Amino acid sequence: MEDLLHYHYDVDGGNFASAGEASVQVKRVLRQMGFPPDLIRRVSIAMYEGEINMVIHAKGGDADVYLSPEQIRVVLKDVGPGIKDVALAMQEGYSTAPDNIRSLGFGAGMGLPNMKRYSDEMTVESTVGVGTTITLVFNAF
Amino acid sequence: MTIREIAESLNANVCTKNDSLLEKDVEHAFGSDMMSDVLAYADEGSVLLSGLLNPQVIRTAHMLDMPCIVFVRGKLPTPEILMLAEESHIVVLSTPLRMYASCGILYTAGLDR
Numbered sequence: 001m002e003d004l005l006h007y008h009y010d011v012d013g014g015n016f017a018s019a020g021e022a023s024v025q026v027k028r029v030l031r032q033m034g035f036p037p038d039l040i041r042r043v044s045i046a047m048y049e050g051e052i053n054m055v056i057h058a059k060g061g062d063a064d065v066y067l068s069p070e071q072i073r074v075v076l077k078d079v080g081p082g083i084k085d086v087a088l089a090m091q092e093g094y095s096t097a098p099d100n101i102r103s104l105g106f107g108a109g110m111g112l113p114n115m116k117r118y119s120d121e122m123t124v125e126s127t128v129g130v131g132t133t134i135t136l137v138f139n140a141f
Numbered sequence: 142m143t144i145r146e147i148a149e150s151l152n153a154n155v156c157t158k159n160d161s162l163l164e165k166d167v168e169h170a171f172g173s174d175m176m177s178d179v180l181a182y183a184d185e186g187s188v189l190l191s192g193l194l195n196p197q198v199i200r201t202a203h204m205l206d207m208p209c210i211v212f213v214r215g216k217l218p219t220p221e222i223l224m225l226a227e228e229s230h231i232v233v234l235s236t237p238l239r240m241y242a243s244c245g246i247l248y249t250a251g252l253d254r
């Protein structure tokens with residue numbers, strides 16, 4: 001399938017306060033393009049979880065969004081510590097987030113399972129010491 | 142229940158300037174200081190009650206299309222947080238009541254979940 005549009009965002013890993021800005025911009029773009037509200041919400045929630053993860057676990061990274069009328073694809077790539085056991089990390093409640101992250105309202109171990117729930121396809125490629133790339137696919141129909 | 146009625150029943154200050162949004166009708170509410178749980182469990186379009194005060198509370202609500210955030214225990218949002226909320230068309234309320242009392246009042250008034 002041909003992608004009609006590509007948007008790129010740098011996710012700043014040094015700034016928790018700005019985390020989520022890329023997801024906010026993507027939500028705006030999707031609304032302007034007239035995608036259905038339910039689909040926009042699924043993309044927003046899943047991408048936001050991934051963006052927060054890049055900031056709290058991996059010092060930031062790149063977010064790329066590819067749009068076609070049929071499909072929205074979100075690729076979140078970081079060069080952080082990687083995930084040793086992806087199957088374990090995908091379980092609800094598993095979190096390595098430190099207490100200071102919990103006091104900011106995150107770190108319940110719900111993000112990855114939530115991304116899985118709200119996307120139609122999710123792939124996690126991760127190598128310890130190299131980084132993590134998560135691809136989320138959302139079908140418009 | 143409209144946002145205006147929510148503000149009145151919680152004796153809350155309306156902190157944002159977008160007054161036209163006060164007539165918006167809502168049916169559900171969700172109370173938590175953990176944004177992880179809000180993202181995982183809250184219904185879209187709910188009112189969010191929270192004692193946590195940072196920009197991620199606004200962004201979390203924005204992602205879930207929540208029209209209103211109530212900060213409990215008299216927490217006063219900073220100008221940055223209010224600006225972010227106004228950009229996202231979210232009404233921010235601040236109530237002196239605690240979380241438990243606030244949720245109880247709204248639940249009794251008919252907001253469910």
Ligand SMILES: Nc1ncnc2c1ncn2[C@@H]1O[C@H](COP(=O)(O)OP(=O)(O)OP(=O)(O)O)[C@@H](O)[C@H]1O
Nearest residue numbers: 053057058089095096106107108109110111112177
């Ligand atoms: N981009 C990443 N780089 C390195 N580790 C990650 C990354 N994303 C997730 N992880 C690991 O997977 C665990 C589970 O992630 P998940 O998003 O489910 O929970 P969390 O971020 O800890 O908490 P929550 O998402 O509920 O705020 C994290 O605690 C972390 O150990």
Ligand SMILES: [Mg+2]
Nearest residue numbers: 049053111112
């Ligand atoms: Mg997470």
